[in-house]
Amino acid sequence: MDTAGCIEVLEKAEYGIMGSVDSDNLPHATPLSFIWHRGAVWFHCAPQGQKIENMQYQPRVCFTVAQDIKAVYERDFTTLYKSVVIYGDAECIEAEDEKREVLQLLCLKHLPQHMEHFEQALKAMPRTAVYKITPVYMTGKHKRV
Numbered sequence: 001m002d003t004a005g006c007i008e009v010l011e012k013a014e015y016g017i018m019g020s021v022d023s024d025n026l027p028h029a030t031p032l033s034f035i036w037h038r039g040a041v042w043f044h045c046a047p048q049g050q051k052i053e054n055m056q057y058q059p060r061v062c063f064t065v066a067q068d069i070k071a072v073y074e075r076d077f078t079t080l081y082k083s084v085v086i087y088g089d090a091e092c093i094e095a096e097d098e099k100r101e102v103l104q105l106l107c108l109k110h111l112p113q114h115m116e117h118f119e120q121a122l123k124a125m126p127r128t129a130v131y132k133i134t135p136v137y138m139t140g141k142h143k144r145v
Contacts, residue, residue: 001140006084009140010036013065013084014110018043018133020054020061020090028054034063035105041086041133042093042102052129055090062087063133082142088135099130 001009018030030051034043041063045051055061066083093099100122107118 001082001084001142003138005082005142006138006140007036009065009067009082009084010041013067016041016063016065018051018061018063018090020051021058022050022054023057032063033106033110035102035109037102037105040135041088042105042130043133044103044106044128044130047127047129055092055131059090060087060136061090061133078143080143082140084138084140086133086135087137088133090131090133093130093132096125099125099128102130103128 014033016032016034018032020028020030022028028050032043032045034041036042063086064083066081069079069081071077071079093102103122103125104118107115107121
């Protein structure tokens with residue numbers, strides 16, 4: 001799949017899974033709601049926890065999404081799908097204006113019908129971390145009948 005196809009999948013996918021490693025090099029997979037914005041994956045989370053510790057230890061992470069998954073029988077058993085895998089570097093975003101922008105875009109993506117509550121929800125911003133995964137390498141696959 002070319003870059004444009006990968007971006008289309010990333011823009012449409014609702015959720016993804018980020019892979020990281022801890023200080024013992026044990027893998028850890030975390031499901032995330034995210035946005036694809038300005039050529040990167042952005043997500044929010046609590047400012048502490050396993051994935052935060054892992055990203056502090058090793059900021060190089062893997063992020064994957066899959067969509068349009070459907071098991072079919074066409075002369076054989078198979079599964080149709082589109083998927084993207086990104087290898088990149090995660091960084092915590094500190095700038096308040098950038099955090100606000102990302103949180104607003106996340107809300108617009110996942111709960112657009114409740115945007116009238118966005119300003120109230122921003123009171124939780126001091127307890128919210130925002131991260132950006134800048135791709136170093138991105139690849140995509142798909143299977144169609």
